[in-house]
Structures are given as C-alpha cells and as structure tokens.
Amino acid sequence: xxxxxxxxxxxxxxxxxxxxxxxxxxxxxxxxxxxxxxxxxxxxxxxxxxxxxxxxxxxxxxxxxxxxxxxxxxxxxxxxxxxxxxxxxxxxxxxxxxxxxxxxxxxxxxxxxxxxxxxxxxxxxxxxxxxxx
Numbered sequence: 470x471x472x473x474x475x476x477x478x479x480x481x482x483x484x485x486x487x488x489x490x491x492x493x494x495x496x497x498x499x500x501x502x503x504x505x506x507x508x509x510x511x512x513x514x515x516x517x518x519x520x521x522x523x524x525x526x527x528x529x530x531x532x533x534x535x536x537x538x539x540x541x542x543x544x545x546x547x548x549x550x551x552x553x554x555x556x557x558x559x560x561x562x563x564x565x566x567x568x569x570x571x572x573x574x575x576x577x578x579x580x581x582x583x584x585x586x587x588x589x590x591x592x593x594x595x596x597x598x599x600x601x602x
Contacts, residue, residue: 481516484517484520485516487520488512491523492505492523492528501526502526511527
C-alpha cells in the first residue's frame with residue numbers, strides 16, 4: 470500500500486507546486502473569473518482541487534500574437550489606402566507628368582556644355598612618362 474501512496478503523494482505535491490507556480494507566473498490578463506491573487510489563494514488552500522480548478526476554469530488561453538502581415542492582407546493598411554481618393558491620385562500623376570515634360574523640354578544642361586569625344590590616344594600621363602610617339 471505504501472508503494473502506491475508514496476508516489477501518488479509525491480505526484481500530487483508536484484502537481485500542487487506546479488499549479489502555484491503556473492498561476493503566479495501567468496500575466497493577469499490570462500486569469501479568468503477572479504483576480505490573480507485570489508487564484509493563488511484558491512490553489513494554495515485547496516491543493517489538488519484548486520490546481521484542477523485553475524487549469525480548467527481560471528487559466529485563459531494565450532492570445533495569439535499577430536504575425537507579420539503583407540500589406541495586401543493588413544486591413545489597417547488597406548483602410549488607409551481607401552482614404553486617398555482616385556481624383557487625388559490622378560492629380561498627382563498629372564503634376565508629375567507636367568514636371569517631367571518641362572524637364573525634357575529644357576534640353577541639355579547649359580552649365581555642363583558638350584562633352585569632347587574621348588579617344589584612346591589622349592593619355593594625360595603619357596607626356597610625363599616621356600613616351601610620345
């Protein structure tokens with residue numbers, strides 16, 4: 470009989486300690502029904518029954534943290550796009566096209582002037598080395 474009761478008692482004590490630690494370490498948002506200190510008192514005063522109550526009733530499910538969402542799956546991002554009207558987008562595109570057309574109409578940059586053609590014979594270090602052909 471002792472062979473059965475001693476391991477059973479050790480198992481129940483381990484369950485009781487685990488219940489107390491689990492109840493104490495859970496954030497207050499995961500406690501259902503009553504407050505966190507009251508759950509700890511229940512688990513301590515009612516060793517096995519309190520632990521069972523904690524795991525069945527008191528312990529709330531973990532909130533899934535939202536993983537990264539692509540912009541086309543994110544409702545907040547899509548909602549922000551709806552605030553921009555099509556007319557605003559068309560107006561912006563029209564202004565950008567006008568600016569590009571004005572830049573194209575200006576021609577080459579007058580400050581830079583035309584570039585002389587580059588030939589392979591023009592070596593600035595050639596005169597210094599004394600190898601003029």
